Amino acid sequence: MRTVVEGVSKAYDHPKGPQTQALGRVDFAIEEGEFVALVGPSGCGKSTLLNIVAGLLAPSTGRVRFHGASLNGRPRTAVVFQDLALFPWRSVEGNVRYGLEELGVARRDRRRRAREWLALVGLEGFEAHYPHQLSGGMKQRAAIARALAVDPGLLLMDEPFSALDAQTRMDMQLELSRIYEATAKSVLYITHYIPEAVFLADRVIVLTGRPGVIREKVRVDLPRPREERIKVEPRYVEYLERIWGLVRGVGGAAEGTGS
Amino acid sequence: MSREGTVVRDKAGFLERRKDRRLGVLTVLVVLGLWEAVGRSGWVSPFFLPPLTQVLLSGWEMTRSGEVFSHLAASLWRIGSGFAAGAGLGVLLGVALGFSQKADDAIHPLVAATYPVPKIAVLPLLILWLGIGEASKVAVIGLGVFFPVAINARAGVRNVDPLLVKAALSLGSGRWGVVRKVILPASLPMIFAGLKLGVGIALLLVVTAEMIAAESGVGFLILSAADLMQTTRLLFGIMLLSGLGLFLSWLLGRVERKLIPWRG
Numbered sequence: 143m144r145t146v147v148e149g150v151s152k153a154y155d156h157p158k159g160p161q162t163q164a165l166g167r168v169d170f171a172i173e174e175g176e177f178v179a180l181v182g183p184s185g186c187g188k189s190t191l192l193n194i195v196a197g198l199l200a201p202s203t204g205r206v207r208f209h210g211a212s213l214n215g216r217p218r219t220a221v222v223f224q225d226l227a228l229f230p231w232r233s234v235e236g237n238v239r240y241g242l243e244e245l246g247v248a249r250r251d252r253r254r255r256a257r258e259w260l261a262l263v264g265l266e267g268f269e270a271h272y273p274h275q276l277s278g279g280m281k282q283r284a285a286i287a288r289a290l291a292v293d294p295g296l297l298l299m300d301e302p303f304s305a306l307d308a309q310t311r312m313d314m315q316l317e318l319s320r321i322y323e324a325t326a327k328s329v330l331y332i333t334h335y336i337p338e339a340v341f342l343a344d345r346v347i348v349l350t351g352r353p354g355v356i357r358e359k360v361r362v363d364l365p366r367p368r369e370e371r372i373k374v375e376p377r378y379v380e381y382l383e384r385i386w387g388l389v390r391g392v393g394g395a396a397e398g399t400g401s
Numbered sequence: 402m403s404r405e406g407t408v409v410r411d412k413a414g415f416l417e418r419r420k421d422r423r424l425g426v427l428t429v430l431v432v433l434g435l436w437e438a439v440g441r442s443g444w445v446s447p448f449f450l451p452p453l454t455q456v457l458l459s460g461w462e463m464t465r466s467g468e469v470f471s472h473l474a475a476s477l478w479r480i481g482s483g484f485a486a487g488a489g490l491g492v493l494l495g496v497a498l499g500f501s502q503k504a505d506d507a508i509h510p511l512v513a514a515t516y517p518v519p520k521i522a523v524l525p526l527l528i529l530w531l532g533i534g535e536a537s538k539v540a541v542i543g544l545g546v547f548f549p550v551a552i553n554a555r556a557g558v559r560n561v562d563p564l565l566v567k568a569a570l571s572l573g574s575g576r577w578g579v580v581r582k583v584i585l586p587a588s589l590p591m592i593f594a595g596l597k598l599g600v601g602i603a604l605l606l607v608v609t610a611e612m613i614a615a616e617s618g619v620g621f622l623i624l625s626a627a628d629l630m631q632t633t634r635l636l637f638g639i640m641l642l643s644g645l646g647l648f649l650s651w652l653l654g655r656v657e658r659k660l661i662p663w664r665g
Contacts, residue, residue, distance in 0.1 A: 198567050217573045227568035231586040231663045240582070241572035272663045292572055 143218065143295030143328060145172040145195065149204030151353075152190050164190045166355035167203065170347055172296060174210060177322055177329045179339035182349030183389060188332045189224075191354075192300050195330060196221050208295060215245060220294035224301045226285045228273040234284045235260065235269035241292035259287040262321060279310040286321065296328045303338065312370070315341055319368045336389065340381045341368060348388040358388050451633045460637040468622075473641065475617035479535065479610075480603045480649075483542025487603075488596055490543070491550030495595075498551070499558025499588070500580065512551065520545040520602075521609050528614060538610040545606045546599035553595025557588025590664060593657050600649050608642065619645070 152165040165187030172178045180188050193199035195206050196219050208218050220241065228237050238256040247255065260269060263283040273281055282302060289297055303311045319342055322329060333339050339346045346360045362381055364372055372378050433453055439445060440452025447455070463469045498505045498512075520541055527537040527544075561584050569583045611620025619641050626634035 193567075196567075196571055198570060217571070219571065221568070221571040223564060223568060225564055227562070227564040229565060229568070229583070229586070231589070231661070240569070243582075244569075244573035244578060274663065288572070298571075 143208055143210040144174055145296050145328065145330070146207045146209065147171070147191075147195065147204070148207065150191065150194055150201045150206060151203045152187065152194065152199070153202045163353035165194075166350075166353040168349075168354070168356055169204075170356065170359065172328050172330055175326045175328055177331065177342060177344045179331045179333060179343035179346045180349065181333055181336055181339045181346060181385065181389060182354050183351045184334055185352045186349045186354030187352065188334070188349060188354065189300055192221070192298050192330065192332050195219060195296070196298050210295070216293050216295070217241070217245075218295045219298050220289035220292050222282075222285050222289045222297070222299045222302045224304060226273075226281050226302075228281060228285055228288070230273055233270050233272055234265060234276070237273070237284055238288045238291045241288065245292060255291060256287075259291045260284075262290075262324070263287045264317070277310075278306050279314055282306065282314055283317070286318070290321070290325065290327070294327075296330060299329065299331045301333050301335075304333070304335070311338075316368075316370060318342060319366075323367050336382060336385050337373070340364075340378060340385065341373065346381075346385055348385060350391070357391075360385060360388070448630065448632055451636065456633045456636045456640070459631075459633040460640070463634070463637065469641070472617055472619050472622045472638075473645070475615075475621075476607050476611065476619045476645070479538050479542060479607050479618065483539045483607070484546050484599060484603050486539065487543035487546030488550045488599055491547040491595065491599075492554050492592060494547075495551040495554025495592070496558050496580075496585070496588070499555040500584065505555070509555075512548070516548045516552065520548075520606060521613075524610055524613060533614050538607070538615065541610055542603050542606045545602040549598040549602065550592070550595040553598070554588060554592045557591025557595075558584055560591065561587040589661055593653075593661065597650070597653055600653055601646075604642070604646055604649065 147168060147170050149167050149169060150165070151163070151167045154162045154164055156162065168191060170178075180191065182188055190199065194201045197206075198221075229240065232240065235253070235256050238259055239252045242252040242255060257266075257269065260266060263286055265280060265283050265287065268276065268280065268284075273284065276284065285302065286299075303314050306314060315338055322342070331339070331342060340362055343362055346362060348357045348360065349355065350357045360381065364375075364378060364381075436450070437453040440447065440450050440455070460469070494508070494512075498509055523544060524537065524541045527540045531537040531540055565583050565587060566579055569579050574582065607618065608620035608623070611618035612624045615621040619638055622641075623635055623638035626632070626638060
């Protein structure tokens, strides 16, 4: 599935005083199977954009369109939220089954598929645990499994690892990279952490400060599978420096030169 | 070089809480023992405070004759049916108010205005409408339970984390799915807090209603014993109420652990 974001912007009205422009006009596309990371300073409207793509917020202008093969009732998008939003009253497996229930998958298949996804994210043996019994990284894995289980056309991730400690965060980046390479899903990944964006993405879209507009789209030509050692390669470091510069407002133009 | 030095001591140690159930039992036993001693000492007339053993003896006789059971059954039936009706309607209305802003705008002021009325004050009116029989007593208990349950259910629904609702929507839930699979379970802890308040109110109201107009029940037992100056029977009635209250909150605690297993 190809996702096209056309002229999307968002302004919030206030009963008194002027409205707040949270997001300027933004145009970009996410190709089938592409991993796109969206980076920008805090308050630039990254999460607003993700919510618009997820259909959880109406844009003030523009629209989001999906093209491509029918999904046979599967949702077009599924979100991994920053605060996870796991259902505390459901076990880990129950959380992963949730979307399958809503899709009308037969009971036995729900169980089997939930377990397959939990195995893929490395949560075997924790099916019956409740979210509050899990560590931060494990909750994160459960939330990813829950979103992937509905087999969405586009996986949306809103700073999913920002609450993790550095070590777990690195582990989860590798894990996500592995899952992405295994499933070939289209992903829109939001972060303000540039090394993560470069490590994970095929393309990094850099937003300016509020109200965010696209400063630059940078194609990341690093080999897959991505492994930890690419973090010491000169090309990786060059990407980091270039994107750092773009986020700080050095170089690049409002119109992208990348792709 | 001295090997002693200064050893670090745990300054926060006194904050640790260790649960000791034996102390609570001991306190109860001491109070009961004092009661027995004072009752037997002759300092106070047995008319005011008969010793514990005499109260228990009279309780035993009432148990053997089956009198206790008929009073307990009458009170329990009233509590049960009043609680079920009040809690059921309370949950329904509370959830509706929590969910629909229109319904809330229309009905919440009425709830807020009637909530502070002590429900027992309405009993005479209920007797006038429903007669002196069971219906008026069940109705007053239902009314008493209804308010805290409705108010808590409303608050529970309104305080559901919007992120959980978004998560459900993003996973393909429709409106009804969100209500049934997110809003209801998420507000269950608050609803239960309302039910717990309701149990206390039900106990209070059943006794009061039985003292005002009844031929059976623990409240009736206590008042009629007082009328006949049978202090032993009166005190046993009060002990029955303590037991009844403990039993009901134990029961509710069990149901809560069953229904809300995710809370630690």
